[in-house]
Amino acid sequence: MNSYQALSAYYDRFTEDVGYAEWADFFQALFRREALSPKLILDLACGTGRLTRLMTERGYEMIGADASPEMLMQAMESTMELSPRPLFLNQRMEELDLYGTVDACLCCLDSVNYVTEPAALREAFRRVHLFLEPKTGLFVFDVNTPEKFARIDGQSYVREEADVFCVWQAAVEDELCAYQFDIFSRENGLWRRAQETHEERVYPLETLRQMLAEAGFADIHTYGDFAFSPVRGGEDRVFFTARKRD
Incomplete structure (x- = not known):
């Protein structure tokens, strides 16, 4: 399941309407809102690396991790001329293993929903918490809602x-x-x-909130569709933010 052996070659063409610049703008606005100036960022489940590339071009040092070798090949080819180049790792979320801590972790395009085993998602959250910088580390992800x-x-x-x-x-x-x-x-x-x-997997928002708390996260907030207003129900996409508080 969730192999990209065939789809990886066409993924970027099929997702031209995603609007990665809007995503990058949202994350930078979120950093300002959180009074955070991250230098090293993990793009978890980075796919073909389009956001990884964009954030690199905006001055961040980037690590991209993904479970699909085919998607990572696309990411590496599309970022070869960048300096510094992002570091790409072939790792599943629940097997995340970095050489040190990062200032922020971004996980985009409902990649959390793709972790279909709740136990694996709990482990993924635990590992993200482990590799975030103490006291200041920020975890941001979005999910497709039950609605x-x-x-x-x-x-x-x-x-x-x-x-x-x-x-x-x-x-x-x-x-x-x-x-x-x-x-x-x-x-x-x-x-x-x-x-x-x-x-x-269809994850209720409260279930995700509980998983984050169990992993050690605090200051857990939810936002609807690139807006900083409270979730009111009926949104297609909801963003979570959580801080590592050691």
Whole structure:
């Protein structure tokens, strides 16, 4: 599950509308709000490294970690000319093992939902807490909400370009959302088909808050969709922030 062997080659093309600059702006505004001036930042579940690259260009020293070798290859190729270059690590969240502490950890695009085993997510939170700088370390992540999963249940989506056609379907059952991807790519006049299935877990917001507290985090806050207003319910995406307080 959640392999990117086929999807990695097209991921950036399929996510052109993500708006990574908006994400970077939000994180920098959050740093100012938290009176934090991070130098070394971990981009956890960094994927193809588009945010990693953008934050590097904005002056931060970056580490990117991801479970997919295919996605990391894309990230490394896209950041080769940067100086200093980000450090990329092939690690699952629950197996995170850094050489020292970082000032902040960012985990974006509902990557937390992709940790489908609650025990693994608890371990991932514990490890993030372990490798954050004491007293000042900030953990930021976002999740797809239960309301969003209810909305996309049974929906199909299509992305079509000249040389690639992708259709994916979402189905929610037993608090798991399965995405079935069918990717058709044209090479030398012939079409090749690849299939992947990805899964995300539906996590209630209070469950995540409890997991963070159990891992040792404090000052836990939630925000709705790039806004610093309280979560009111019905949002598709919610951001969490938590501080390491030793």
